[in-house]
Amino acid sequence: MSTANTASVQPRTQISPRPAQIRRRRPNPIRRKAATSAFHGVAIVLAVAFLSPLIWAALNSFKTSDEANQQPPTWLPHSLSLQNYRNLSGFDQGIGVYLLNTFTLCAFTVVGSVIICVLAGYGFARYTFRGKSLLFGSTLAILMVPYATILLPLYIVLGHLGLQNTLIGLAFVLVMFQLPFGVFLMRNSFESVPRELEEAALVDGCTAFGALRHVSARIVFPSIVTVALFAFLTSWNEYLAPLIFLNDGTKYTLPVMLVNIRYASFNILDVGALQAGVVVAMVPCLVIYLALQRFYVNGLVTGALRG
């Protein structure tokens, strides 16, 4: 059985080309060279178009504050400066507070999503119990229900639980929205691990949880990383939920702060500080994505596309 299953356990990193093989037919070397040059010409223009807003924000953030706010803008920084970052760090509660809040939220969300999705995915893959299909269906139904429509009653529920205006309450909400993808992915992954491996462990005296922890969880580790990666990206970037559930400026996360720079400045808007904020908000995501890229693709292959 195996090919299909191993593929889902080990991340498939390579997306290999199909339509390209068509080109093999052209024998003429000069024409082929011209085609290659044209290909790279178009591709580079497009790649630059996609990357330039990111690069532009980074370049602007290192201009002096005056230059960053200059009208019309300069193309490249005349001199490099950290002034915008200094201005940003003093915004309202101070960047430290916002970073700490965002890290805390991410930590809760990532740990919560991983624990809950791994346990539930395992339970769904390996056990039979009453209400199983109903629960699995309800979990997937979260996808169907628009996020924004359910925030209103969620606000009331969190109030009853005493979790309004807390990062942990917000983390629970974000974990809940990770469930459909995470549980589905983990269930698929566990289903592709042969039961015999665990049965051997059980015979050797492992508990059910021990079999999960010492055997299966190690085999599906790539999928666990995928769940963590998705949870990180969501919680780091989430804007609407913190905006609604947090009403205390000392608890705000980076995205909320970022938008506030625009609206909260009583005097002149500081575009330099805003773009420094954009850089601070996006760099961790870019770095983590580039480092864990293959797990992202693995998640799409094992999770989303097998439904």
Add this chain to the structure above:
Amino acid sequence: MSLLMRTPPVDPPAASETGTGRRRVGTAARRPAVGFAFVAPAAILVAALFLVPLGILIYMSFTDWPLIGSPHVNGLDNYRALGSDDQFLGAIKFTLIYTAITTVVLFAIAFALVAISGSSRRGATFYRTAFFLPFVVGTAAASSMWWVNSNDQLGIFNKVLNAVGITNQPADLLGTPDRALVTVIALVVWKFVGFQVIVLLVGLQAIPTEWYEAARMDGASTWQRLRYITLPALRPTLALLTILSVTGSLLAFDQFFVLTHGGPDNSTVTVVLALYNKAFQSFRLGNAAAEAVVILIVLVLVNAIQLRLFREREN
């Protein structure tokens, strides 16, 4: 046998394997209590933060729910009010237009980019990564960036448009309803098309190479291979992407909230933005709940119709 009670397996090989494997009395699948313990945390979360709020939402939609004080049931009043709610009706129209344009543009550009990043030439991986990177940047950061860039005095977009000769004087790219719509769509395409590209590439990868080789031996042209092999094999992927794109556009909020704030002159108010305004700006909670229920029903219907359409064409 307990196997028969399992939910319809998504992965037949794995499920059938459990049947052939040796089973010992007392192993995993026989103890429902243990199984339930594993899913309990998820069950609690789904119940408390999804099913209960969903119930409250439906109840709210039939009440006059004041910010302070106790709610009272008012039957279908909230739903009737929606029929004459100009902001909501305008938002529906705008959201439909936005959804149609975005979905078409996203697919058109995604196909072009797939041709590039699916190539076997060197550098294809780099191009693919370049197209995808905007996707991992958060909406708040991306919209803030876009907001600065669209400004008539400070923005780079004007400078570029001037430099290549499309415009000759600074224009506020969020200044008129049409420009604001185009600017938001540009942002959405820039941010989301990379995701479509990756999903399409994953779908293409799943098509067996032998099919193409066989077709080529039979003398099929490039176009014929695309038409009779690639497109039919990609159908599930295309269905998934259409559903994601339509649903995502119908529920668009962040980019409008941050970039245009619904302006200029409330010309870019989407359904969810109207809902947000009603609930959290004017605190008409009962009305907002009715609006949410309507959106929810429409979405479920739209997805059901799309799924059916794609299935029918498959047969």
